[in-house]
Amino acid sequence: MSETVVSVRDLVIDFHTEGDTVRAVDGLSFELRAGRALGIVGESGSGKSATALSLLGLHRGGNAEVAGEIDVLGTKVLTATNEQVRQLRGSRIAMVFQDPLSALDPFFSVGDQIVEVYRAHNKADKRTARRRAVEVLDRVGIPDAARRVNAYPHEFSGGMRQRALIAMALALSPKVLVADEPTTALDVTVQAQILDLIHDLRTETGMALILVTHDLAVAAGNVDDVLVMQHGKAVEHGPAAEVLGAPSAKYTRELVAAIPRLEQPRESKVVGGEPLVQVKDVHQVFSVGSFLNRTKVNAVDGVTLDVLRGEALGVVGESGSGKTTLARMIVRLLRPTAGQILFDGRDIASDKEIREVRRDLQMVFQDPVSSLNPRRTIGESIADPLRVQGEDASRKRVRELLDLVGLDPDRIDRYPHEFSGGQRQRIGIARAIGLRPKLLVCDEPVSALDVSTQSQIIRLLASLRTEFDLTLVFVAHDLAVVRQVSDRVAVMSKGAVVELGETDSLYDNPTHPYTKSLLTAVPVLDPELARQRRLERGQLTP
Amino acid sequence: MLGYAVRRIGGAAAVLLIMSAVVYVLFYLMPSDPAQLVCGIKSCTPDRLALISHSLGLDEPLYLQYWHFLSGLVAGRDFSMGPSVVHCAAPCLGYSYQYTEPVLQMILDRLPVSGSLVVGAAILWLAFGIGIGVLSALRRGRWVDHAVNALVLGGLAVPIFITGLLALLVFCVSLEWLPFPTWVPFDENPLLWAQNLILPWIVLALTTMPVYVRMSRAGMLETLAEDHIRTARAYGLPERQVIGRHALRGALSPLITLAALDIAGILTSSVLTESVFGLPGIGQLTVQAVRNVDLPVVVGLVLLIGTVIVVCNTIADLLYAAVDKRVSVS
Numbered sequence: 044m045s046e047t048v049v050s051v052r053d054l055v056i057d058f059h060t061e062g063d064t065v066r067a068v069d070g071l072s073f074e075l076r077a078g079r080a081l082g083i084v085g086e087s088g089s090g091k092s093a094t095a096l097s098l099l100g101l102h103r104g105g106n107a108e109v110a111g112e113i114d115v116l117g118t119k120v121l122t123a124t125n126e127q128v129r130q131l132r133g134s135r136i137a138m139v140f141q142d143p144l145s146a147l148d149p150f151f152s153v154g155d156q157i158v159e160v161y162r163a164h165n166k167a168d169k170r171t172a173r174r175r176a177v178e179v180l181d182r183v184g185i186p187d188a189a190r191r192v193n194a195y196p197h198e199f200s201g202g203m204r205q206r207a208l209i210a211m212a213l214a215l216s217p218k219v220l221v222a223d224e225p226t227t228a229l230d231v232t233v234q235a236q237i238l239d240l241i242h243d244l245r246t247e248t249g250m251a252l253i254l255v256t257h258d259l260a261v262a263a264g265n266v267d268d269v270l271v272m273q274h275g276k277a278v279e280h281g282p283a284a285e286v287l288g289a290p291s292a293k294y295t296r297e298l299v300a301a302i303p304r305l306e307q308p309r310e311s312k313v314v315g316g317e318p319l320v321q322v323k324d325v326h327q328v329f330s331v332g333s334f335l336n337r338t339k340v341n342a343v344d345g346v347t348l349d350v351l352r353g354e355a356l357g358v359v360g361e362s363g364s365g366k367t368t369l370a371r372m373i374v375r376l377l378r379p380t381a382g383q384i385l386f387d388g389r390d391i392a393s394d395k396e397i398r399e400v401r402r403d404l405q406m407v408f409q410d411p412v413s414s415l416n417p418r419r420t421i422g423e424s425i426a427d428p429l430r431v432q433g434e435d436a437s438r439k440r441v442r443e444l445l446d447l448v449g450l451d452p453d454r455i456d457r458y459p460h461e462f463s464g465g466q467r468q469r470i471g472i473a474r475a476i477g478l479r480p481k482l483l484v485c486d487e488p489v490s491a492l493d494v495s496t497q498s499q500i501i502r503l504l505a506s507l508r509t510e511f512d513l514t515l516v517f518v519a520h521d522l523a524v525v526r527q528v529s530d531r532v533a534v535m536s537k538g539a540v541v542e543l544g545e546t547d548s549l550y551d552n553p554t555h556p557y558t559k560s561l562l563t564a565v566p567v568l569d570p571e572l573a574r575q576r577r578l579e580r581g582q583l584t585p
Numbered sequence: 586m587l588g589y590a591v592r593r594i595g596g597a598a599a600v601l602l603i604m605s606a607v608v609y610v611l612f613y614l615m616p617s618d619p620a621q622l623v624c625g626i627k628s629c630t631p632d633r634l635a636l637i638s639h640s641l642g643l644d645e646p647l648y649l650q651y652w653h654f655l656s657g658l659v660a661g662r663d664f665s666m667g668p669s670v671v672h673c674a675a676p677c678l679g680y681s682y683q684y685t686e687p688v689l690q691m692i693l694d695r696l697p698v699s700g701s702l703v704v705g706a707a708i709l710w711l712a713f714g715i716g717i718g719v720l721s722a723l724r725r726g727r728w729v730d731h732a733v734n735a736l737v738l739g740g741l742a743v744p745i746f747i748t749g750l751l752a753l754l755v756f757c758v759s760l761e762w763l764p765f766p767t768w769v770p771f772d773e774n775p776l777l778w779a780q781n782l783i784l785p786w787i788v789l790a791l792t793t794m795p796v797y798v799r800m801s802r803a804g805m806l807e808t809l810a811e812d813h814i815r816t817a818r819a820y821g822l823p824e825r826q827v828i829g830r831h832a833l834r835g836a837l838s839p840l841i842t843l844a845a846l847d848i849a850g851i852l853t854s855s856v857l858t859e860s861v862f863g864l865p866g867i868g869q870l871t872v873q874a875v876r877n878v879d880l881p882v883v884v885g886l887v888l889l890i891g892t893v894i895v896v897c898n899t900i901a902d903l904l905y906a907a908v909d910k911r912v913s914v915s
Contacts, residue, residue, distance in 0.1 A: 099819050125824075132821035140819075145812035149911055150834045159830075160820040195910045211820060 047114075048219050048251050049075040049098060049136075054111040056093045056102065056275075067093040067107075069275035077218065080245065080252040082262030082283065085272035086298075086493040094272075095223045095255045099138055100128040116218055134164040137212035141224035143204035147196040153180070153207045154192030161214045179210040183240060201362075202233035206240065213244060220245075223255045230361035231520065235564035235580055238265055242577065257493065259302060260566035263287050264573025271295045284570050301495045303523040305565050308547050318349035318385075319482060319514050320373060325382030325392070327368050327538075342368040344538035345382075350482070355508065355515040357529030357546065359522055359561070365538040367409075370486045370518045374404040386482070402432045405475035409487035411467030415459040421445075422455035425474045432478055444473040448503060465496035469503065476507060483507075484516040489524060501527060522565050526550055534558045589912075593902055597895045604891045609651050612884050618643075622878055623682045640665045641682075654679070678888065679881035688885035691870065698768050699866035702789065702858065703851045705782055709790035711844060714797025715837060721798065722805035722836075723828070733798060740795035749788045749861035756784060766862040785862045789855065793847060800843065804836035811835065838908050845901030846894070853890040 056068040068090040075081050085091045096102055100120045102109050113120040118131045140146040148156060157176040161167060167175070173192070181188035183206040196204055205225060212220055222241065226234035242265060245252055256262050262269055262283065269286040271279040271294065279292040290296045327343040343365040350356050350373075360366040371377040373384060375391050384392040386404065391397050405428075408414035415424055422441050429436035442452035448469040459467055468488060475483055485504065489497040501524065508515055517528045525532055526546055533543040534557065542555040553559045563579050620638040621629070638644050642653060653662060661675035671687075673680055678688040721733040756763045763784055769777040808814065809832050817827045851858075856868035867886070874882035906912040 101815060101819055129821045129823065132819055134821060138816075138819045140812060140816065142812060146816045148813040148817070148831050148835075150831075150838075150909060159822065159826070163820070163822050163826070197911045208816070215820075 045077040045079075047074050048077050048116055049073075049253070050112075050114040051094075051098075052112040052114075054094065054097065054109070054113065056090065056097060056110075057108045058093075059106050059108060067275055068097070070111075071272070071275070071277055073270055073277070073280065075219070075251050075253060077251055078245075078249045079268070080254060080266040082266035082269045083253060083255045083272060084257065084259055084262050084269060084298075086257060086495065088274075089272040090275035091255045091257075091272050092223055095138070095221050095253065098219075098221055098253070099132050099136055101138075103128065130164070133160055133212075133217065134215045135217050136219040136221060137215060137217040138221040138223065139205070139208050139212060139225045142228050143201055143208055144196070144228075146208055147204060149196055152193050152195050153199065154194075157192075157207075157211050157214050160211055164215055175214055176210070179213045180207065182213060182244075183207070183210040184236075185210070201229055202237060205229065205233075205237050209237075209240065209244070213248075216248065217250060219251045219253065221253045221255070224257065225254075226261065227257070231522065232361065232560055232564040234261070234566070238566075239577060239580060241265070258566060259287055259299065259494075260568050260573075263568050263570050264566055264577065271298070287568050287570070298494065299568070301498045302568065303494075303498070303501075303521070303527045305523040305526060305550065305562070305567065307526075309527055309529075316351040316353050319352040319387065320350035320516075321383075321385040322346055322348050322350075322369075322373065323383040323385070325369070325372060325379045325384060327365070327372060327377060328380045341538050343372065343379075346535075346538075346540050348533055348540060348543060350514060350516055351531075353512065353514055354530045355517055355528055357525035357532040358516060358518045358535060359520065359525045359532060360535035361520060361561075363537075364535040366518045366520075366535045367486055368538075369535070370406070370484050370516060373482075373516060374406045374484050375400075376406065398432075402428075402478040403481040405478060405480040405483050407468070407471050407475050407483065407485040407488045409490060411464060411471050411491065412459070414471060415467060417459055420456045420458055421462070421470045424459075425470065425477060428474060429477050434478065440477075444477050445470075447476075447507075448473045449499075463496075464492050465500060468492065468500055472500075472503065472507070476511060476513075479511055480513070482514045482516065484518070486518045487520065488517075490519065490521065497524065504528065522550075522561060534561070589906055590903055593899050597899045600895055601888075601892060605655075605888055606651060608884055608887045608891075609654060610647065612880055622880075678885035681879055681882045683877055683879050684882075688881050691882060692867070692885060692889055695865055695867050695870050697770060698864050699852050699855065699859075699868065701771065701778065701782055702785055702855065702864060702866060703848055705779075705786035706789035706793065706851065707844070707848055709786055710794040710797060711840075713790065714794040715801045715840070717794075718798040718801030719805050719833070719836070722802045722809070725806065733802075737795040737798050740791060743792075745788065745792045745857050746861055748791060749785075749858065752784055752788050753861070766864065768864055785858055785864065788861075789851065789858050793851070796843070797840065800840060801836060804839055805832060808832045808835035834908070838905060841904050841908070842898075842901045845897040849894045849897035852897075853886075853893050 051074070052072050054068050054071040055066070058065045058067055071090070071094060073081065083091045083094060093107070097109050097113060098115060098120065100123070103125070109121055111121070115131060116135050118127055120128060120131070123131070147153065154173060154176045157179065158169060158172040161172045161175055165172070177188050177192050180192055185191050185203060185206055196207070199207060220241070225241070226237050229237060238261065241252065244250070252266065254262060254266050266283055268281065269283045270277050271286065271292065273294050279286055279290060279295045286295060287299060290299055325343060325346050326341065329340045329342050331338055331340055346369055358366045358369065368377065372379050372392070375397055379392045382392060383390055386400060389400065391400055415421070422438065425441050425444055426436040429440065438455065441455055445452045445455060450466060450469050450473070459470070462470065488504070489500050492500065504515070505528070507513060515528070517525060519525050529546050531544065532546050532549050533540045534549070534555065535541070536557050542549060542553065542558045549558065550562065553562055563576050567573050567576060620634055620641055620643050623641070624634050624637050642650055656662065657673065657675070657677035659675055661677050662673055664671045664673060664680045671680065673687045676689065678692070680687055681691060684691060717733055721730045724730050753765070757765050764781065766781045766784055769781050771778045814827060814832055817831050852867065854868050854871065855866065856872055858864070859866040859868045867889070870882070871886050874886060
């Protein structure tokens with residue numbers, strides 16, 4: 044049995060805010076042995092990130108009160124002096140954060156930041172430290188590392204920034220790596236690359252890993268043991284295959300059941316029908332930069348597709364693929380630079396008087412926080428489109444709509460911040476269906492939500508579809524979610540549709556290499572299958 | 586970086602050119618006739634008026650007048666003063682008939698006064714404003730922070746002519762520690778220069794400082810809450826490095842723009858400070874010129890003020906781009 048590197052006993056974390064105390068972690072205990080990997084999974088608010096931060100003593104000086112016992116490689120984190128904790132951080136236990144954009148200082152080059160960290164723990168001159176920086180950047184797969192060492196964080200893509208942060212951790216050869224949602228902000232193929240990189244580095248260096256994630260499938264393929272957290276407590280703790288394959292706790296079972304499955308076909312399907320929307324060779328060109336230094340970006344570059352009456356068309360793609368731009372053009376929030384969009388036979392791309400068509404074209408947005416006016420009650424927001432179109436915008440009607448989307452009609456006079464993420468998305472849906480549109484375009488409607496909330500929203504959309512005879516365009520980056528919703532799926536990459544087909548045949552027999560790479564990148568719940576996929580990915584990218 | 590600098594400087598030049606045209610048109614198309622003003626009211630005959638009008642070039646079409654003005658800037662120009670001809674060397678901003686002096690010379694005489702005032706005051710308000718602001722952010726919620734907040738509010742509320750007069754009363758009248766300020770050029774006697782300016786510097790710094798305390802405090806608190814500060818701590822950087830290198834950089838770079846605007850403003854229009862302390866600076870000249878309707882001087886001053894503001898802004902933008910590498914790209 045290898046030595047214990049991290050030991051947590053009866054951890055309690057309380058956050059004090061003006062007159063209010065929130066218990067984020069409530070009596071948590073676990074151990075991690077050298078070279079092993081532990082996944083801490085849970086939904087938002089479960090206390091998993093607070094736990095991760097406490098391992099490095101990062102609650103010091105903040106408004107959190109931490110009690111219990113944390114032992115990291117012999118250092119008692121809660122009672123050690125600031126200097127002892129400082130020496131521990133980075134050199135023996137390092138951390139990789141969720142948002143690689145904000146985790147690095149925008150004012151300093153990536154290399155300088157690694158050099159600084161290296162020299163904070165090693166008596167090394169600048170040249171040695173810089174050599175080390177180039178070495179680790181090269182190891183994490185930054186191309187041309189000797190030159191890119193001088194690049195600034197904003198000159199790196201999201202995936203490269205995360206690699207740079209991992210390089211920073213690697214520079215000090217820590218015994219333990221804590222990764223807090225390291226891939227949540229990344230595209231699915233980049234996520235797979237980063238997870239594979241962490242996996243390879245672990246095999247190479249033998250460092251232990253604590254992987255904090257909301258995504259059970261991410262944990263499945265990357266850790267030995269899983270600890271499931273809910274309301275600050277561990278509800279289940281054991282080997283990954285057992286916890287995820289045959290969960291014993293009720294909460295874990297619900298969580299596992301809520302996960303949309305990539306391999307599981309949807310029951311009811313709508314096939315055929317005449318087109319409701321015809322998109323014909325549509326382009327969208329954005330000019331970016333100042334007026335002296337303008338460059339053109341082809342966000343959507345010649346897309347042709349039909350949306351059939353009554354069907355649910357899924358549009359998947361990674362960030363920058365043009366899927367959101369296409370969605371916005373279909374509801375004419377954006378006017379295409381070129382091409383035609385026929386809605387019910389009418390060209391809405393060039394038409395200027397489209398207010399009357401608007402009632403038939405509604406959209407549900409990704410971010411339910413920013414797409415609702417914070418200074419208006421939800422009742423007012425839901426009534427707005429009705430009033431504009433001269434429909435019945437009475438409180439009675441709004442209450443009906445709230446009831447329809449599963450919200451308490453008595454909360455009609457509340458403001459958006461009083462609702463949870465899932466509830467806000469329901470408000471957005473109520474606003475969109477009030478006019479009984481023919482077409483509902485949903486742009487990443489569930490990507491900001493926890494899995495259990497996700498499945499509720501998806502069920503709501505499905506029931507509304509049958510009730511209102513809706514045609515649905517469902518835009519998302521999550522392939523599993525899209526499969527659960529769509530009759531047909533279009534795969535977008537670099538502004539073009541690379542593959543379009545019936546959902547089952549596209550998922551089971553993808554023909555385009557891009558679709559294949561997307562599908563093998565999706566994390567799966569079965570640890571054995573995850574290992575297999577990792578091998579497949581290794582062969583796909585030489 | 587070079588391309589960015591060239592674009593900024595080109596843009597600044599264009600702004601100045603447009604501004605000069607607008608000012609020229611505005612002032613020379615005003616209903617009041619500059620020739621009439623020079624000529625006076627009682628002793629003026631139509632012949633004399635026409636002569637003055639001709640010698641001022643006011644009988645020419647507007648575009649020619651502006652052209653002469655522009656070419657005067659580049660090549661200098663001659664003004665006929667009755668029988669004699671006065672040469673105004675390039676860059677010629679015009680000629681004051683009331684002071685019988687080239688406008689440029691009048692401005693250059695007063696610029697060192699305003700310049701001395703702003704340099705000393707800026708050093709004081711930047712050093713103390715930022716220092717106190719950062720300190721109060723690091724001691725957030727403690728008594729230092731509360732005391733600073735109260736003082737800042739007081740500083741913002743009291744106008745400069747009160748602080749200035751009080752300071753004169755205390756230090757020059759009651760205690761007699763300092764002489765009543767008069768203007769002594771630096772190259773004449775540096776010690777007297779500083780001794781006379783120390784009171785205006787302190788008073789001006791005190792009234793300008795509160796905003797800097799506020800902004801550096803807010804900027805510091807904001808930056809300290811950012812993710813990359815957490816990263817720096819998570820990788821075991823010593824706290825002095827976290828604050829001194831990472832937090833300060835982010836917190837203070839927005840102050841560059843503010844400081845540039847304040848410096849430009851005080852350099853060109855600190856009328857109150859100059860009046861309270863009897864310093865013959867640009868602000869005082871502006872007041873006199875407007876009161877005397879000395880149009881060439883007013884035009885020259887407006888151009889000077891515009892130039893100073895554009896130049897300060899450009900310097901600020903270039904500095905900002907040098908500090909924050911994201912700027913020149915986006």
